[in-house]
Amino acid sequence: MTARVRACAPAAQQGQALVLGMLLAGAAMVVLIRYFAVGQVIGAKARQLHALDAAAYSGALIQARALNMLAYINRAHVGHQLAMAHLVTLGSWASLGGAQAGQWAAGNPPAHLIAMLFGPEHGAAYRAAGKASGFGGLSMPQAELARAYGGHDDVVRNVLNTVQDVIVSGLPEARRQAMQAVLARNYPKHAAGPGGFDLQVDDDNWPGYVQRHSGQGELRSLVQAVTRHYGFLGPRNTTASNNWVVDGRCPGLRHQLRRRGTTELDAQGRWQSIDTQSFHALRSNRWIGCYYREYAMGWGWIPSALTQTIGQPHVDDPPADFAAQDFWRWVKEATDWDITSDSANPLANSRAVSSRRRWQGGGLPTYFDVPAGQYGRPLGFAVRLRQPGPDGLTVTARSAAETFFSRPEARSDGRREQDNLFHPYWQARLADPARAAQPAGGQP
Template identity: 65%
Template sequence: MKSAARRRQACRRQQGQALVLGMLLAGVAAVALLRYFAVGQVVAAKARQLHGLDAAAYSAALVQARALNMLSYINRAQVGHQVAMAHLVTLGSWASLGGTEARQLGTGNPPAYLIAMLFGADHGAAYLAASSASGMENLAAIHGSLAGAYAAHDRTVHDVLAAVQDEIVASVPQARLAAARAVLGQHYPESSNFDLSISDDNWEGYVRRYGARQILRPFIVEAANMYKFLGPRNHTASNPWVVQARCPWLRHELRRRGATELDASGRWQSLDTQSFHALRSNKWIGCYYREYPMGWGWIPPDRQASAGVPHVDDPPEDFSAQDFWRWVQQATQWDIVFGDANPLANSRAVAGRPSWPGRGLADYIDVGADGSRGEALRFAVRLQHPGPQGLTVVTHSAAATFFARPDPRQDGRHELPSLFHPYWQARLDSSVPSQSGSERRHE
């Protein structure tokens, strides 16, 4: 009995010791729980910040893509304005041709019935139809509106489009940063101050300005060649019967000549002429062609430009006081036997040329060396933002702007990036690893 009592007393003395251990375990569990809770807060803050930064980086890359696409549309607009200017100078030379042909028709030099008899009723009817263009030879009246429209295109090309391209290129770095900050502002409506920085950026030098003669000029010529109105306007009609026994292989000819060209300085010109070449013969030079100009018109790039065709600067008004062939021998080097031009009509076109001032092709912006090799336009972003538990959460992201056709080329060839097709797109860039971290804030 005494032994049992002693055991009971010993048990009573040991009561409460388990409670101490339990309290210790509860404290450790609470600390662990608080720690895991804090870690969860940091992880959630990191995830939220990384999602927001990815969206901001993508938006900044999208700003770049839109800028490059806008530059592409402007380059294409440059081409469109040049094609329009080519049409205007061609309309100008055609107007002059129609007006001078109406005047020659009115004087009967040559008469319409002769043209119809030698070359057919269609040519005769076409010559008679020139009467509806009477008055168009008045250059001041007809060319005023055309020259004004030409000058307006020239101002748009040089003073508007080129300036807009420069402004776009200069504003892209600031615009993409503003876009990224705007997205972060939507992602963090409770905050307005973001420590955001951009690095590993190859925008500088990715695009550059080129002289128009390097690539733009051939591109414009190719685009103009798609329009038949701007193509060569050359046609020769011959009468069917023998005219001179000395040269039975030669015939009277009706020569229509015309062309629209972009000269070496990047300015348009258009020349249109039509002449009746009557086959003649004499004992001094044998067979030759006597030219009767029917119509002419030339819109030069400037008053001092050379026509680039056989002509003289001051042709006679008529040849009533001298022989045509003798004057040609004395004053020119024309081939009036085997030549195929309208040199006298050319000369009158040159003598009556108007002045349509223009500054030629404007320089344009295209991708530089990096872009021409197919490299994407990349950058990395870093964001520091206050997080839980007094930490500063640091996240990284990266994005790229790249060139990709929506559909493969029909010829199967690979197309390098350029600023003539608006095929620029944006993506997050996995080539720059996305990192995240946290730092204790130092007060």
């Protein structure tokens, strides 16, 4: 009996390890399932972060393209102003040629006298002006030049200004749409809803990053700097004199052939150009001594505004001729000109004012640039994306990107260039979300 009980005892304990094994297997299964769920969340998080980085970088690229486009527009402003300066100068030259053709045809003064006093090249140039007959006043060449000038001004005001306004006002929406499009490509089956992905932009320093400036700022300085590279737009002032003594009362004075001309921006940024040429014959009498009797040979003044003034000695209504009164007496009674030692062409200036043809122009346009307080500070923003994840969880990711100014190569003068919207050197990069939109060091 006792032996039988002892024989059955080990058999009664068989299978107890199986219970522990099943418990361990269940626990392992729970851990495995949980690990799998955590892996799914981590995978969804990583995918979401990669997609958000791509979206943020695309948003920064949109910013870079917008700022570079503004830079190209500013440069286009300079190009149009340069073209307008050339056109207005061509206009005054055409008027000069047309008037000179009339004076040559009338022999006032005669071409052979100009050649005798100042050399054959001046006489030949005077005779060649006869080919410019009909270039002044309301002639076809003048009308074509005025139309081209107005076309440039129209592009500046109604095209370029409109485009830059649209770029500045529409950048946040364009950036949002670009990021939404990138997310849609990464999640083609995601039900984004009518408002798109749940994407929130934080730490955005776009408001105030660029500012509108009047044309009297850097744009004016740049236009004037560029025009100095073109001799055609520079001062056109030369004086030729004869070689022999004209009058014993003033042995040091000579007959003069004065060519005067200038192209300039007035205080309001509007173009004007004037060109004149006059023969100043040295005369003398007992009342005023030696003086210069001016014979206007050619003249032309093209203003682009009613309020512009010629800025040189002139009268508004000069006599057609001086048959009824001596030149010097009229000058003394009707003007304040100095005809004894002056270097201007006041009579030719007066004829230019009387025959002026105003072209249509509105002056330098407004433009956008980076204010001084933004130098060295990138245009940055941070984004946060919330999406449904595995097991009903909401997965949130955060990224940041910025647009910065950097020259592709160092300046030849070795100086550091400040951020600006005249050079299209804006680039994009990802940034640390914790430091989004914070100041950064200036780019070399």
